[in-house]
Amino acid sequence: MTDVLGNRGKQLNDHQRANLNSLALQAELRERVRGEVRFDAGTRAIYAHDSSNYRQTPFGVVIPRDEDDAVAAVEVCKKHGAPVMPRGCGTSLSGETTNVAVVVDTSKYMREILEINPDEGYAWVQPGVVRDDLSNRTEAEYNLTFAPDTSTHGWATFGGMIGNNSCGVHSVMAGRTSDNVYELDIVLYDGTRMTVGCHTEEEAGQIIQEGGRKGKIYKQLRDLRDRYADEIRSRYVDIPRRVSGYNLDELLPEKGFNVARAIVGTEGTLATVLGAKVRLVHSPPSRSLLILGYPSAYEAGDHVSEILEYGPVGLEGIDTNLIRDMKMQNMHPSDLKLLPEGGGWLLVEFGGENDQESHDNAQKLMDALEDRDDAPDMQLFDEIDEAERIWGIREDGLGATAYIPGEGDHWPGWEDSAVHPDKVGDYLRDLRDLFDNYDYDAALYGHFGEGCIHCRISFDLKSAEGLKNWHDFMEEAADLVVSYGGSLSGEHGDGQQRAEFLPKMYGKDLMQAFREFKQIWDPDWKMNPGKVIDPNPMLSDLRLGADYNPRNPDRLYFSYPQDAGSFAHATMRCVGVGKCRDVDSGTMCPSYMVTKEEEHSTRGRARILHEMLRGETIQNGFKSDEVFEALDLCLSCKGCKGDCPVNVDMATYKAEFLKKYYKGRLRPRYAYTMGLIMLHARLAQYAPKLANWATSTPELKEMIQKAGGITTERQMPPFAHQTFKAWFEERGPRNLDGPPVVLFPDTFNNYLHPETTKAAVEVLEDGGYRVIVPQQPLCCGRPLFDYGMLDTAQVFFDRLVKALAPYVREGIKVVGVEPSCVAAFRDELPNMMPHDEDAKRLTRNTLTLSEFLIEEDYEPPKLERKAIVHGHCHQEATVGLSAEQQLYEKMGLGYELLDSGCCGLAGSWGFEEDKYDLSMQIGERRLLPAARDAEADTIVLADGFSCKTQVAQGTDRRPLHTAQVIKMALDHGTGGTPRGENPETHYPDITLDGPSPDLKTVALVGGALAGGALLWRFLRKAA
């Protein structure tokens, strides 16, 4: 059976590609589709990947607005003979979400929950709805949930879950996605739209009689089923996680001729799902988590079945290698201590209608186990917080096992095979032996309660020999799991990676049945071809492969320690988890949270950089405008460095890219205005009144902002009449016999917010310290990184290290009040100067104020007030906020740490002329509303200069720095400033009085400006 192009499930040839990539296809799509139609190189590069080892560049991408749009897109593709690949979040691990096709991405607009019917226990959703968006709502309102919860539950879509027949920890309660689907609204490649469900034989007969395309399909399905019924009954394995192959068993009369469930798990190879009626099941509101420690994961696996008898709602396993990997990477250091003794663990979750009931359910199992000779070590967690910490260990399995220092890279490939839960222990032993035969390393963990085992394996995917070994291993692993009566895939699907081995599991006849099944729905053979049935070979279309040879740049400014100094490896770090597409929590990724564009996610950016080095779709290397566009809306907030499970560090990659992108070109004006703020501020200190007058006089302000490429929507922060350093020099130090500490006078808190640094002096002196403030002009150069001015940044670092070396050689600590500067000392500095011993000392000895005070056991004054706390994104990613939290607790402050992510201003980014709207939208997600909603006398607390500025310019509140809050307690006692008043009225960041050098020095301003201009020119050349 071949189509008009003589093609069946295979790659199109070049001629066919050229035809399909034609303007006619694009033009008609643009005419018919109201959503977005993108055939540009950047989009195609970004969509060439899912989370697997595969890479195929699509013709283009359609982002439909609604069902009609999706139907129109498919119809146009049919007319032009273009293959179609539906796509959700693209987190698949077997290559099923990459294809040389037109991608129909439903995840941006088709996110509507159409109906929730709690009485009958179902919901209708569009395919782009994220699983948690439905379940969070139904759990909160009705204690109902959609049970399958993939580890990607916060961003994976229903379309994708249906495509892959996804499962999760709580599938133990109610099965796979196929067990939780009632009806599907679908469109076929030929444009036929229909709703399919579960039918009695009579109903099916009725549909057949009614005729039409649907009747014909139902008749063909019934005939197919009847012809293969015996084979299906004998070869389909009866295990909870049979996900491989098509669900032909669902068509058997005893299963109710369930056409909807038969379509689940077909990986986009039959039809595009436009809507789904899914089952909602009761979700016990209380949970207790029991951890059982066994000598090894094998023993843990041996006990799975008996534990299932106690009715857990989740039963997961982890082995000692996973813990080893986490320890090597310093992941979850304190959480790992919560695990009981052992070398393999079962995480057994019990549910109940109340806390007592879930506790009692867990206790029953503990009572039964404790008298036994082989009783495991046990630890019960009834508190949600502690349980979440343990779940965090399990959920970070993939991140922990991808790039293990010294152990090489680990990849998917055999990452979700499944056996009967009775056989987990033995299967794990045999699988480990197989790894050993191939000299492969892997941690074993996963859904032991349903016999599904996860692992990333140290395959060599870059040499011919390595690829052959991988293929041989897959053959043997497939034989092994089939010998256990298991399934090649227990939740991720077959895609291209495992499809080749399906005959081992199903035999020749059922493979023919699969072929006919596909043919019934997709006689053109154009839905996601080359996957599941008649697949492209496992070793084709690889992301790496024996010919992988990225164009690594010659000169790098950063050392990429996690990637052995390789920029190419850094751009490949992304394992596609998709957490950067979480729009509800964390810092990563603020631009995606607002635009919901793949290219504005960390993942999209990592992939386009990877593509840039490949030089195929993106051909202009570091001069590529496509790459620039994807990176332009990156706020360099470092959210990804902190939140991404494999620490993709886009801010660093962006700086490296921009340095090369701008080589020989002028940067935008804002790069010189904002990137060199430290120089302008130094000039302004000689005439602050003049500078403030200019930036606050409406016409002048606008002129200056326009000339500087700065948005006119923003106020320019005024310069202090007296800088912090001048103030300190005039005032002199106290506690002359006290232990010394260096207070770093960063650009922002020296020239713009000196009251913050003054408060820090008072706090440190309250602790008995002798404060040292270096008087030479120093700056960590933070803004320079945002514009790729890396030569200049290097000069600044050199100067900084030289100036502070005498102190840190003595072991004197350097305290920074600006979190982004501390982050530069701790992150960029060692990355840029990895071999400089003084730089290392400086990195080790630089602390935030809170870190220093906690380390020194400072007893802060009590302050019985309420506060909302916004952490600076750089600090969260590199330093963390635990010291701040400890300090506030010591003070007795009733604080709430906001999950507010990046403030949206991100240094100077939100000042750039074209970023204002997005900057404000990011701020409006959480931070600005929280500040507005705070009661008048609640302290709004934020240490970052940009965070404070964003709140001050976007609300009628102005955050205080931790130093100012401690000072408030020192000044006013336990109660703080008068109740009912905004506390910040008593603690300005800047006072515009005090001595100013204007009159004396105004004559020098012209000369200084001229000097500055010369310096600027010099630096422009250098940068």
Ligand SMILES: Cc1cc2nc3c(=O)[nH]c(=O)nc-3n(C[C@H](O)[C@H](O)[C@H](O)COP(=O)(O)OP(=O)(O)OC[C@H]3O[C@@H](n4cnc5c(N)ncnc54)[C@H](O)[C@@H]3O)c2cc1C
């Ligand atoms: C770190 C990590 C952890 C994971 N953990 C789990 C886990 O615990 N359990 C689990 O089951 N899976 C897991 N997965 C795999 C993956 O996240 C799930 O399969 C998920 O449900 C896929 O959703 P998606 O929106 O990303 O789908 P996509 O990858 O976009 O699509 C998946 C398949 O569905 C098809 N498809 C998408 N939309 C439609 C549509 N509208 N109509 C028809 N077909 C469509 C696609 O063509 C593709 O074949 C994990 C993946 C990663 C990277």
Ligand code: SF4
């Ligand atoms: S960037 Fe990080 S979070 Fe985003 S998909 Fe890649 S690995 Fe996952």
Ligand code: SF4
């Ligand atoms: S640095 Fe921030 S904005 Fe940029 S990719 Fe990472 S999380 Fe997104």
